[in-house]
Amino acid sequence: MTLPASPVAPDALEPEIARTARELRLDARSAELDAEPAFPRAEFALLASQGWIGLRAPTSLGGRGLPLRRAGRLLWALAHESGTTFAKLALQPEFCSVLAEHGSPELVERWYRPLVQGRTLVGNHVTEPSAGSDAGALATRAEPSGSDYLLTGIKSEAAFATDADAAIVYARIARPGKDPVGVTAFLVPQDLPGITKTVIPDLGERWMRRGTVEYREVRVPASARIGDEGAAFGYLKDELDRERAVLAAIYLGVARRSFEQTVEHVGSRAAFGRPLAAQQGISFPLAEDWAKLDAAELYVDRVLGRLDSGSAGSPEAALAKWLATSTALEVLDHAIQFHGGRGYSKALPHEQRWRDVRSGAIAHGPSEIMRLVGARGLWPR
Numbered sequence: 466m467t468l469p470a471s472p473v474a475p476d477a478l479e480p481e482i483a484r485t486a487r488e489l490r491l492d493a494r495s496a497e498l499d500a501e502p503a504f505p506r507a508e509f510a511l512l513a514s515q516g517w518i519g520l521r522a523p524t525s526l527g528g529r530g531l532p533l534r535r536a537g538r539l540l541w542a543l544a545h546e547s548g549t550t551f552a553k554l555a556l557q558p559e560f561c562s563v564l565a566e567h568g569s570p571e572l573v574e575r576w577y578r579p580l581v582q583g584r585t586l587v588g589n590h591v592t593e594p595s596a597g598s599d600a601g602a603l604a605t606r607a608e609p610s611g612s613d614y615l616l617t618g619i620k621s622e623a624a625f626a627t628d629a630d631a632a633i634v635y636a637r638i639a640r641p642g643k644d645p646v647g648v649t650a651f652l653v654p655q656d657l658p659g660i661t662k663t664v665i666p667d668l669g670e671r672w673m674r675r676g677t678v679e680y681r682e683v684r685v686p687a688s689a690r691i692g693d694e695g696a697a698f699g700y701l702k703d704e705l706d707r708e709r710a711v712l713a714a715i716y717l718g719v720a721r722r723s724f725e726q727t728v729e730h731v732g733s734r735a736a737f738g739r740p741l742a743a744q745q746g747i748s749f750p751l752a753e754d755w756a757k758l759d760a761a762e763l764y765v766d767r768v769l770g771r772l773d774s775g776s777a778g779s780p781e782a783a784l785a786k787w788l789a790t791s792t793a794l795e796v797l798d799h800a801i802q803f804h805g806g807r808g809y810s811k812a813l814p815h816e817q818r819w820r821d822v823r824s825g826a827i828a829h830g831p832s833e834i835m836r837l838v839g840a841r842g843l844w845p846r
């Protein structure tokens with residue numbers, strides 16, 4: 466049986482992506498990393514050597530410099546082959562584009578170029594115990610001290626809490642006798658004195674080993690500052706728009722794979738003397754999933770293209786992530802359900818895919834905030 470292809474499948478490159486995934490055992494590695502969480506440094510370097518890390522990174526810095534829409538389609542396909550793990554690994558430079566776009570040439574050479582080469586890992590420390598969705602409530606302080614800054618604060622929920630070689634840390638400038646102002650980004654090597662790290666086990670995407678990183682008067686030089694004092698929120702907004710839309714493509718790639726496997730399964734598995742697919746209780750939800758997946762893929766693809774041309778912005782990017790995660794989670798839930806007892810088990814990949822995609826409704830802006838940002842597109846402030 467030939468299933469209808471996704472409207473966003475990048476036909477010409479499909480064999481190349483499938484070959485890469487097969488050669489590197491990405492699907493199996495993703496399951497292994499779920500069972501024994503670790504940062505996959507070997508695969509990171511291998512994927513980089515094949516041009517998969519930094520699809521969007523400038524060619525002058527070793528990336529492929531692809532437009533968002535093209536990168537989105539490729540990552541959709543990589544996610545379709547191997548789940549979220551390696552597609553998100555490929556996106557690491559995109560999560561650090563604040564550094565590429567606003568860091569000094571020295572910082573970019575020291576940290577961004579090796580990141581694109583898969584030789585170093587740079588985390589992002591925005592969220593704090595009292596500031597998540599409301600990032601404006603950030604309390605981490607950067608106190609000027611001679612020609613340095615002293616960083617003090619707690620960063621929570623951070624991916625790669627113990628594995629990152631460096632992190633982009635967002636803090637408020639705190640001058641003596643004045644209220645802290647101006648969120649500013651710093652590139653902070655994670656082996657500096659005064660940093661302590663804790664990992665807290667997660668539901669999914671366990672290879673990211675998220676956790677808490679505490680900074681106690683960590684001394685960084687002024688040269689570690691990324692861009693201007695007080696300008697970091699503006700930098701971050703542009704990065705978030707792009708990463709949300711590309712992440713949406715990844716979640717849909719994962720869900721598409723489970724959808725295809727479920728359609729095959731219910732066509733061949735019999736109960737009560739007939740294939741499961743002959744039961745409308747099963748065929749109708751899957752018919753709906755087909756339409757919803759096509760619709761979400763086309764919407765996300767359009768938003769990526771419109772972000773490329775500058776004709777869309779934060780509301781569309783936020784809605785793309787909301788639509789993709791809610792559609793994907795519904796499709797993955799059906800995959801678990803219609804595979805029955807095995808669907809709920811680790812014998813099949815659907816439960817891990819559901820757990821991994823579930824993070825998408827929280828990370829990079831929770832779904833409630835995505836709709837809040839989306840609504841601002843209808844009623845601008």
Ligand SMILES: Cc1cc2nc3c(=O)[nH]c(=O)nc-3n(C[C@H](O)[C@H](O)[C@H](O)COP(=O)(O)OP(=O)(O)OC[C@H]3O[C@@H](n4cnc5c(N)ncnc54)[C@H](O)[C@@H]3O)c2cc1C
Pocket residue numbers: 588589590591592593594596597598599621622623624625670675824827828829830831832833834837
């Ligand atoms: C897998 C994963 C990876 C992550 N990686 C990183 C990372 O590398 N670096 C980093 O800094 N952070 C990271 N995060 C943290 C993530 O960005 C935050 O969890 C997220 O921004 C939500 O913040 P919070 O956890 O404080 O939730 P809260 O802000 O406490 O929100 C709790 C709930 O309330 C809802 N809510 C809040 N305000 C409103 C409102 N006005 N209207 C309606 N609902 C509202 C939220 O949507 C959410 O559902 C990661 C999270 C996950 C799950």
